[in-house]
Amino acid sequence: MAHPSVTRFTDLANKISRNTAIITEYLTSKSLPATSFDVDGLAELPIPPEDNVAIQARLDLAAATKELHDLTVGPKQSLHDLSWDLSSLSLRFIWEFNVTACVPLNESISFPDLTARISTENDNRPLGVMNVRRLLRHAMTNRIFCEPTKGYVAHTRSSRLLLEDEPLKNWIGFTTKDLTLPVAHTVDAMKKWPCSEEPNETGVNLAFGHNTPWFQFLPSDPVRSKRYNLAMQAHGETAGYDMKDVVDGYPWGDLPENAKVVDVGGNQGYISFAIAERFPKLRFVVQDQASMRTPETIGVVPEELQARVELTMHDFFEPQTELGAAVYFFRMIFHGFSDKHCVKILRALAPAMRKGGKVVINDGALPEPGTATYLEERACRTLDLFMQVVVNAREREADDWTDIFSEADRRYRVNRVWRPKGNVMSFIEAEWTGE
Numbered sequence: 255m256a257h258p259s260v261t262r263f264t265d266l267a268n269k270i271s272r273n274t275a276i277i278t279e280y281l282t283s284k285s286l287p288a289t290s291f292d293v294d295g296l297a298e299l300p301i302p303p304e305d306n307v308a309i310q311a312r313l314d315l316a317a318a319t320k321e322l323h324d325l326t327v328g329p330k331q332s333l334h335d336l337s338w339d340l341s342s343l344s345l346r347f348i349w350e351f352n353v354t355a356c357v358p359l360n361e362s363i364s365f366p367d368l369t370a371r372i373s374t375e376n377d378n379r380p381l382g383v384m385n386v387r388r389l390l391r392h393a394m395t396n397r398i399f400c401e402p403t404k405g406y407v408a409h410t411r412s413s414r415l416l417l418e419d420e421p422l423k424n425w426i427g428f429t430t431k432d433l434t435l436p437v438a439h440t441v442d443a444m445k446k447w448p449c450s451e452e453p454n455e456t457g458v459n460l461a462f463g464h465n466t467p468w469f470q471f472l473p474s475d476p477v478r479s480k481r482y483n484l485a486m487q488a489h490g491e492t493a494g495y496d497m498k499d500v501v502d503g504y505p506w507g508d509l510p511e512n513a514k515v516v517d518v519g520g521n522q523g524y525i526s527f528a529i530a531e532r533f534p535k536l537r538f539v540v541q542d543q544a545s546m547r548t549p550e551t552i553g554v555v556p557e558e559l560q561a562r563v564e565l566t567m568h569d570f571f572e573p574q575t576e577l578g579a580a581v582y583f584f585r586m587i588f589h590g591f592s593d594k595h596c597v598k599i600l601r602a603l604a605p606a607m608r609k610g611g612k613v614v615i616n617d618g619a620l621p622e623p624g625t626a627t628y629l630e631e632r633a634c635r636t637l638d639l640f641m642q643v644v645v646n647a648r649e650r651e652a653d654d655w656t657d658i659f660s661e662a663d664r665r666y667r668v669n670r671v672w673r674p675k676g677n678v679m680s681f682i683e684a685e686w687t688g689e
C-alpha cells in the first residue's frame with residue numbers, strides 16, 4: 255500500500271487533471287485560445303470573473319501545480335532556491351536598459367547585434383556581450399525572451415508585455431529599482447525601531463537614509479512618482495484586484511440621485527471614472543495630496559465625465575472639507591497606515607459626516623489562515639509585507655476594522671465587512687450615527 259505522502263502526489267495529479275479538463279472544456283466550448291508564451295499568445299486566460307466554475311478551476315489548478323512542483327523539488331531544494339532567486343536582477347537589467355525595445359518583435363537578433371543596439375539605446379554606454387547573454391539567459395528561465403536558435407534572442411509574450419504594457423513595465427521598474435533595497439533593510443529597521451507604528455521608521459528610511467514617510471518621499475522625484483502611480487495601476491489590474499469588483503461589489507446604484515462620493519486618496523481618479531461610467535447619476539470628488547495635482551502630475555478626466563468628476567487636493571489628515579457627502583470612499587488607503595494613524599484619518603473625517611453618511615473602505619482583508627486559495631493567500635500576505643516595508647502599516651482581518659472605527663469615534667458604526675468572491679480586497683461599510 256502506498257505511503258500517504260505518495261498518495262498525495264497522485265491526488266494532486268488527479269486534481270490537476272480534473273481542473274485542466276474544466277478549463278480546456280470551457281475554452282473549447284467558446285472557441286477561445288488558452289494563454290501562451292508565444293509572442294502573439296494570450297497574456298491572460300480569457301475567463302471573465304462571473305464564470306465561477308472555470309475561475310475556481312484556475313485557482314485550484316494553480317494551487318495544485320505549485321504544491322506538486324514543490325513536492326517534486328522537495329523541501330530541501332525548495333528552501334535553498336527560495337532564497338537564491340535572483341530574478342529581480344535580470345528583470346531590473348531588462349527594464350533599466352529598455353532591452354525589450356531593442357529586440358525586433360517578429361524576428362530574432364544575435365547577442366552581439368543586440369548588445370550594440372542596447373548600448374545605442376543607452377547613450378552608447380559600453381556593455382559586454384557576455385553580460386547581456388547571461389542576464390537574458392537567466393530571464394529566459396522565467397520565459398522572458400527565448401533563444402529559438404543558439405545565439406539569437408526573440409520575444410516571448412512576457413517580454414512583449416514589458417514592451418507594450420506601460421503600467422506593467424512601471425510595476426517592474428518600481429519593484430526592482432525602488433523596492434529591492436527597502437526590502438533588504440526591513441529586518442534591520444525592525445531591530446532599530448522595535449514595534450514602530452511610524453511611517454518613517456521603515457526599510458525605506460534605512461535604505462535611503464532619510465526620515466521622510468514614503469508618501470512624502472515619493473513625490474520628491476516626479477519620475478519615481480509617475481512610476482509608482484503606473485505601477486499601482488498595474489497592481490490594480492492583477493487577478494484578485496479586479497476593478498469590476500469595485501464597481502459591482504458595492505450597491506452604488508442604491509445611492510440617491512446626484513449623490514456625492516468623495517474618493518479620498520483617489521490618486522488620478524481611475525476608480526471613480528469606472529464607477530461614474532456605470533452609475534451616471536452619481537458625482538465624484540477625487541481628492542489626493544497637492545503633489546499629485548501639479549501641472550506635471552495631475553491626471554485627465556475623460557471628457558464625457560468632466561461634468562461629474564472633479565480632481566481636487568486634500569490631505570486626509572486635515573479636517574475634511576467636503577461636508578455631508580453620501581459616501582467617503584477610501585480604496586487602498588488604510589492598509590497604508592498603522593492603526594494609530596488610521597484612527598487619526600477617521601477623526602479628521604468625523605466633523606464632515608452627517609447622519610446616515612457612509613464610510614466605504616475597499617482594502618485588503620486578511621483571510622483566516624488556510625481559508626483562501628494559494629494565489630489569493632499569497633497575494634494578501636505579500637501585500638501585507640509590502641505595507642510593512644514601505645510604511646510600517648498592515649493588512650487587516652475583519653475584526654480589526656471594528657476596533658479602529660470605535661477607537662476613532664463611537665458614532666461610527668460598522669455595518670458590514672464582505673469580500674467579493676475571488677477578490678483579495680474587502681469592502682467595509684461604516685455609517686455615521688451622530689447628527
Ligand SMILES: C[S@@+](CC[C@H](N)C(=O)[O-])C[C@H]1O[C@@H](n2cnc3c(N)ncnc32)[C@H](O)[C@@H]1O
Nearest residue numbers: 469519520521542543546568569570571585586
Ligand atoms: C495606494 S494609493 C491608492 C490610490 C487609489 N485610491 C486606488 O485605489 O488606486 C494611495 C493614495 O493615497 C494618496 N495619499 C497619501 N497620503 C495622502 C494624504 N495625506 N492625503 C491625501 N492623499 C494621500 C497617495 O498619493 C496615493 O494616491
